[in-house]
Amino acid sequence: MMKIKPPKTRDDLIALLSLTEPDDLQELYDAAYAVKAENVGRVVYYRGLIEFSNYCIKDCKYCGIRKSNDEVERFDTPREDILAMARWAYENKYGSLTIQSGERQDEAFIDYVEGLVRDIKELSDGKLGLTLCVGEQTEETYRRWFEAGAHRYLLRIETSNPALYATLHPDDGHHKWQVRKACLESLRRIGYQVGTGDMIGLPGQTLGDLADDILLYRDMDIDMIGMGPYVVHHNTPIGKAVLASGMDSKEEQKRRLEMGLKMIAVTRLFYPTSTSQRRRPLQALHPLGRELGLKAGANVLMPIVTVPKFRPQYLLYDNKPCVDEVPEQCKNCISARVASVGDTIGFGQLGRFAALFPSQVKGFEPTRA
Numbered sequence: 001m002m003k004i005k006p007p008k009t010r011d012d013l014i015a016l017l018s019l020t021e022p023d024d025l026q027e028l029y030d031a032a033y034a035v036k037a038e039n040v041g042r043v044v045y046y047r048g049l050i051e052f053s054n055y056c057i058k059d060c061k062y063c064g065i066r067k068s069n070d071e072v073e074r075f076d077t078p079r080e081d082i083l084a085m086a087r088w089a090y091e092n093k094y095g096s097l098t099i100q101s102g103e104r105q106d107e108a109f110i111d112y113v114e115g116l117v118r119d120i121k122e123l124s125d126g127k128l129g130l131t132l133c134v135g136e137q138t139e140e141t142y143r144r145w146f147e148a149g150a151h152r153y154l155l156r157i158e159t160s161n162p163a164l165y166a167t168l169h170p171d172d173g174h175h176k177w178q179v180r181k182a183c184l185e186s187l188r189r190i191g192y193q194v195g196t197g198d199m200i201g202l203p204g205q206t207l208g209d210l211a212d213d214i215l216l217y218r219d220m221d222i223d224m225i226g227m228g229p230y231v232v233h234h235n236t237p238i239g240k241a242v243l244a245s246g247m248d249s250k251e252e253q254k255r256r257l258e259m260g261l262k263m264i265a266v267t268r269l270f271y272p273t274s275t276s277q278r279r280r281p282l283q284a285l286h287p288l289g290r291e292l293g294l295k296a297g298a299n300v301l302m303p304i305v306t307v308p309k310f311r312p313q314y315l316l317y318d319n320k321p322c323v324d325e326v327p328e329q330c331k332n333c334i335s336a337r338v339a340s341v342g343d344t345i346g347f348g349q350l351g352r353f354a355a356l357f358p359s360q361v362k363g364f365e366p367t368r369a
Contacts, residue, residue: 006270010208010211013211016269017210025261028265028266031269033296033297035268036268036272036297036299038272040273040275042342042343043346044299044300044346045301046096046300046302047094047096047097047129047131047302048089048096048302048304049097049302049303050077050082050085050086050089050306051100052099054074054102055101055102056102056103056104057105058103058135059170059172059175060168060169061236061237062237062238062239062317063233063236064233064318065102065315075313082099082307083120083123085307090128092331093347094305095347095348095349097130097305098131098132099116099117099120100154102135105136105138105141110137110141110144114144117130117150126149131153131195132150132153133154136183143190146191146192152223153194154196155183155184155196156196156198157177157180157181157184157196157198157216159199159202159209159213160209160212160216161209162177162178164209181220184222193223193224195223196220196226197227200227200229201229201255201260203242210259214263214270214271217267217274218270224274225274230256231256231317232248232318233316233318257282257285257289260282260285260293261296262296264298275299284318284319284321290337294337299343303334304327305330311324312324
């Protein structure tokens with residue numbers, strides 16, 4: 001059995017991502033879990049997820065709520081229902097909440113999100129942490145939301161490779177890798193805790209691409225890393241191509257799951273103190289995907305707090321777990337999963353913030369675990 005050493009270079013990252021032998025993989029996961037336990041503790045933080053609208057102006061080729069998908073029944077969650085779910089999350093000691101939707105950039109949407117942020121902060125007396133995940137916006141818009149009370153923002157870069165990024169989006173002038181990167185830079189300037197991440201196992205993606213993703217997190221001083229394996233949506237251009245080519249077999253899904261776990265583990269070894277989210281797509285590929293992610297070094301879970309009747313309409317990919325559960329069921333299920341791996345839950349805590357590299361976070365200092 002090999003002895004896992006912390007990666008220091010791009011070649012080191014690729015070498016660890018290349019592991020395939022079961023004993024070597026188990027050693028990798030065990031090493032990453034040990035690093036997590038030592039640096040951020042065996043504590044899992046909840047960020048309750050409210051998916052409040054599936055209207056979207058973007059047409060990403062992999063996404064189930066892309067604007068061209070005419071199978072989708074579009075919805076906007078009534079404001080009072082969003083606030084009721086936010087109050088439920090606060091009363092159930094979810095220290096932090098993530099507000100997510102399809103992407104819009106019109107003034108009505110910007111005003112709506114700003115008011116929603118203020119209302120959620122007010123109902124929790126400022127105690128409920130708030131992450132926004134609503135896509136690319138202008139720096140002025142990001143600043144308005146930050147001043148309203150949002151302190152974290154999640155915007156997935158998808159890949160560090162601009163050429164690969166271009167294959168995921170239509171060539172319409174509205175889906176540019178450089179714009180996505182510039183948005184992340186704007187968020188950093190304003191003072192947000194910035195989260196990003198990639199999709200793992202994309203058609204045409206290489207181990208070098210994945211290693212470069214990890215290096216990009218370092219170079220951009222990313223605070224939170226959320227990643228997960230690519231999962232097919234049947235009514236998207238990329239999903240149709242993958243299904244037609246036979247590249248969504250059980251064996252291929254297993255490969256993407258394994259690569260997702262390796263990315264979590266290698267990233268944890270490279271960034272010992274990172275805040276790392278385990279993405280639900282792992283569970284879409286394996287019934288114990290969340291547990292495997294925690295054992296590989298992840299320390300954040302995002303229980304769904306979306307209004308139950310709207311969950312089936314917010315499907316970014318096929319076989320999304322938990323769409324038929326109510327929030328209480330989701331909470332109990334995930335709590336049992338966390339306990340099964342020997343971790344505890346940081347109820348009532350905003351979630352440990354541990355910058356990968358020193359950075360100033362203006363206007364907010366979360367409770368440290």
